[in-house]
Amino acid sequence: MILEKDLLEKLENGSRLNFEEGVKLFDLDVITLGHYANKIRVDRFGKKTYFNINRHINPTNICKDVCQFCAYSATRKNPNQYTLSHEEILKTVEKSSKNGIKEVHIVSAHNPNTGLDWYMDIFKKIRKNFPDIHIKALTAAEIHFLSTEYNLSYQEIIDIMCESGVDSMPGGGAEIFDEKVRKRICGGKVSSTQWLEIHKLWHEKGRKSNATMLFGHIESRENRVDHILRLRDLQNITNGFNAFIPLVFQTENNYLKVKEPVTANEILKTYAVSRILLDNIPNIKAYWATSTVKLALIAQEFGANDVDGTIEKESIQSAAGAASKNGIAQLEFVDLIKNAGFIPVERDSIYNELKVY
Ligand code: V47
Numbered sequence: 001m002i003l004e005k006d007l008l009e010k011l012e013n014g015s016r017l018n019f020e021e022g023v024k025l026f027d028l029d030v031i032t033l034g035h036y037a038n039k040i041r042v043d044r045f046g047k048k049t050y051f052n053i054n055r056h057i058n059p060t061n062i063c064k065d066v067c068q069f070c071a072y073s074a075t076r077k078n079p080n081q082y083t084l085s086h087e088e089i090l091k092t093v094e095k096s097s098k099n100g101i102k103e104v105h106i107v108s109a110h111n112p113n114t115g116l117d118w119y120m121d122i123f124k125k126i127r128k129n130f131p132d133i134h135i136k137a138l139t140a141a142e143i144h145f146l147s148t149e150y151n152l153s154y155q156e157i158i159d160i161m162c163e164s165g166v167d168s169m170p171g172g173g174a175e176i177f178d179e180k181v182r183k184r185i186c187g188g189k190v191s192s193t194q195w196l197e198i199h200k201l202w203h204e205k206g207r208k209s210n211a212t213m214l215f216g217h218i219e220s221r222e223n224r225v226d227h228i229l230r231l232r233d234l235q236n237i238t239n240g241f242n243a244f245i246p247l248v249f250q251t252e253n254n255y256l257k258v259k260e261p262v263t264a265n266e267i268l269k270t271y272a273v274s275r276i277l278l279d280n281i282p283n284i285k286a287y288w289a290t291s292t293v294k295l296a297l298i299a300q301e302f303g304a305n306d307v308d309g310t311i312e313k314e315s316i317q318s319a320a321g322a323a324s325k326n327g328i329a330q331l332e333f334v335d336l337i338k339n340a341g342f343i344p345v346e347r348d349s350i351y352n353e354l355k356v357y
Pocket residue numbers: 069070071107169170171172173174175210211212213214245247248249250251252254287290308316317320
């Protein structure tokens with residue numbers, strides 16, 4: 001068993017921590033944990049905090065899967081089914097491009113009625129009409145769905161994505177890798193091994209992706225550390241993850257009856273532990289849509305160096321209670337980051353710095 005004084009010594013030395021040590025980190029008080037996480041953040045990024053100007057688009061909410069945590073997919077919790085036409089999506093991209101977006105983040109439910117071409121052709125059309133906009137699209141969960149639905153290998157789907165103009169993959173669908181918890185919260189969709197395999201194939205194509213972790217529901221701290229270390233192991237091999245995004249579970253309108261939302265203290269600890277354990281994933285993103293803007297700003301002191309983007313419209317987390325429906329204005333973002341004592345830096349989707357404020 002690791003003693004606290006030995007753990008503190010390892011933190012002082014910046015040593016890589018194992019599973020047991022990772023779990024023990026949570027026993028430290030939040031300020032101590034924040035101190036070490038912030039030290040790493042400041043060494044790498046100083047006071048810079050990244051954000052981007054992006055637009056989320058969720059083209060359909062009709063889903064073959066029934067994840068217990070999801071309030072977005074059209075089930076009896078959300079009877080309002082929709083599937084956007086390509087024309088509607090293109091109009092949205094056109095409008096957003098006038099607002100200066102540099103990225104579209106496109107994530108859909110697993111709709112068995114549209115056909116593979118509906119999923120892929122929209123990327124081709126965006127690429128053709130808006131060649132400068134970065135397309136971040138299709139989670140590993142969607143790739144798994146398309147692969148099983150259309151009897152194609154992961155590699156084949158990935159090849160089609162690249163041919164269709166997708167630039168990078170978002171980190172969704174990871175949820176929690178622990179198989180027991182995963183079975184309870186999203187049994188039947190992409191497994192943990194498959195999620196990791198898909199990102200490995202994507203990275204082997206020379207492409208970048210993100211990784212998420214959904215926490216604050218029925219998982220334990222051990223499950224979180226296990227999740228983080230599985231990502232660290234893959235990153236050791238591929239170095240393809242740009243960012244890690246701990247997503248705070250939103251409790252409304254879903255089948256997981258979580259009464260008490262996770263505390264701010266535990267959220268900050270989770271950001272800090274992520275920063276400390278993930279010595280090989282450069283960016284830790286406090287996605288303001290799930291953490292709240294206020295906590296995302298505080299998270300800057302606890303290892304986070306990125307707060308995601310302006311979003312414009314958000315449908316997945318807001319369906320479950322998050323205040324992210326209408327995004328956040330760019331200038332407000334800049335002011336908030338500055339007021340918190342950090343330097344706002346607009347980045348592109350692969351973390352090139354575009355403008356330092
Ligand atoms: O995988 C679903 C999550 C994810 C809830 O890569 C919920 O830059 C909280 O992955 N409470 C999709 N979260 C969103 C996502 C994402 C978001 C922002 C940036 C990036 C990126 C990726 O939304 C799903 C799922 O884990 N989600 N329901 C809920 N009730």
